[in-house]
Amino acid sequence: MKYNPFQPNKIVNPAMFVGRIDELEKIESYLFQAKSGNPTHFLIEGERGIGKSSLLKYVAPLANGNFDTPDGYIFKFLVVFVDLGSAHTQLDIIRIIARELKSQIGKVNKAKEIVKSTWEFLSNWEILGVRYHKEAGSFDPEDAKDNLVEQLEAIATNAELGIDGILVMLDEADAPPVEAHLGNLMKAMTEKLSREGCDNVIFGLAGLPSLLGKLKASHESSARIFTVLRLETLDDAERIRVIDIGIGEANTKNDFATAIDGNASKLLADMSEGYPHFIQQFGYCAFEADVDNKITIEDVLSGAHNENGAIAQLGRKYFSEMYFSKINSNDYRKLLDAMSKYSDRWVSRKQLIADTRMKESTVNNALLALKQKSIIILDESRQGFYRLPTKSFAAWINAIKSVDERRGGSLTSQSEVG
Ligand SMILES: Nc1ncnc2c1ncn2[C@@H]1O[C@H](COP(=O)(O)OP(=O)(O)OP(=O)(O)O)[C@@H](O)[C@H]1O
Ligand SMILES: [Mg+2]
Helix, strand or coil: CCCCCCCCCCCCCHHHCCCCHHHHHHHHHHHHHHHCCCCCEEEEECCCCCCHHHHHHHHHHHHHCCCCCCCCCCCCEEEEEEEHHHCCCHHHHHHHHHHHHHHHHCCCCCHHHHCHHHHHHHHHHHHHHHHHHHCHHHCCHHHHHHHHHHHHHHHHCCHHHCCCEEEEEEECCCCCCHHHCHHHHHHHHHHHHHHCCCCCEEEEEEECCCHHHHHHHHCCCHHHHEEEEECCCCCHHHHHHHHHHHHHHHHHHCCCCCEECHHHHHHHHHHHCCCHHHHHHHHHHHHHHCCCCEECHHHHHHHHHCCCCHHHHHHHHHCHHHCHHHCCCHHHHHHHHHHHCCCCCCEEHHHHHHHHCCCHHHHHHHHHHHHHCCCCEECCCCCCEEECCCHHHHHHHHHHHHHHHHHCCCHHHCCCCC
C-alpha cells in the first residue's frame, strides 16, 4: 500500500495550495478595509474545478487568525463559510448562514454569555427552522433577512468579543435557482448593514461564471456590490510546485521515497494546461501507475490512458454530458481535435474545413450532430461560427490527443472513452 498525495476529488488542503497570490493579496486588503470600517465584498468566479472552493478554504484560516498573512499580520474575523449547493429558496440560504453563524459563535470564548440574546435567538431560530421549513409558505423571508442582519450586527459590533468583524463566504453561490433571489438578499443585507453603520461584515461569494448573470436576474444592481476576482489557470512554475509538494508529502508519509523525472513533471504540467483539477487527477493516476517508485513519462501516459485513468475520470466528473460515449464517429473526434486548438474561441466552419481537410458535407453533418448534443455552441449572431463550451473541455480534448500521439494509438478505441 502507498499513500497517494494528490487529491483529485477534494478541496485542496492548505499545505498543497499553490498560487492565487494576487487574489489572496486582494482579499487580505478587503479584510483590512472591513476591519477599518470600509467593507469590500468579493465574488470569485471561474470554471468548474478551477479552485474556487480551495481558495475560500485557504482564506478561512487566514481571516480567523489561524495563519498569519505573508507580511505577518493576524486577522481575527469570525468566519462563516457555507455551501449553498443544497439551497433552493431564499429562506434556505438564510437558514444555512444562520446555522453556521451559531456554530461559529459557539467556538468563541465566552461568546454565549457576551452575546447571550443573539445566542438564544439563533438557538430558537434553529429549532423553529424546522417548522419554518414545513410552513415555508406562511413564513416571511423578509423577517428572516432582517433578523439575520440584526444578529450579524450584534456580533460584529460587540467589542467584548475581540473580533475584527465577520466574513461570510458562500460557496456554490450559483447553485440556488434565480427564484431564491440571492442577488436581492445580498443587496438588502449589505444595504441594511451599511445603513445601520455596521461596516465590518463582508461577504465573499464563489461560483461558476453564470453567477453574475444570476445575481443580475435577481436584482439588476446586485452584481455591482461585488468586486469580481476571476480565477484562471495556474502558470508553469505553479503547476510544477503542486507536483513537487505532492511528491514531498508522499515521501514524508510512505516508508520509501518516490522520485519523478523532470520530463514526467513537465508532461503533467503541460497536459493539465494549468487546470488544478487536471494536475491533481493526472498526478494521482501517474502516482498510482508507478510501480518502481520512479515516476516516468510512461507512468504519466498509462495513468492518463488506463481504464478508469485520469482522462476517463475527468470525462465522467466534468464533461459527462459531452462524453465521448455519445460520439462513435471518427469525424466528430477529428473536428473536436481541430476545434480544441482554438480553446473556447469562435471558429468558422470554413476554417474547420481547411484545418481538418474533411469534406464540406462531412464537416456540416458533424457540426450539426455535435450542436444537437450540446457538445459545441453555435454563435447566434453570426452564421457558421462555432466554439467549444469551456476552455477546460478543450484542454481535456488536447490531453486525449497528446496521450494518443505519444502512445501511438487511438484512445477512442478504448472502451472507457469510445
Ligand atoms: N491552488 C491550488 N493548488 C493546488 N491544487 C488545487 C488548487 N486549487 C484547486 N486545486 C485542486 O483542484 C481541484 C478542484 O478544486 P476546487 O474543488 O477548489 O475547485 P472549484 O472551482 O471549487 O470546483 P467546482 O466548480 O467543481 O466547485 C481539487 O482537486 C483541488 O485539490
Ligand atoms: Mg467548489
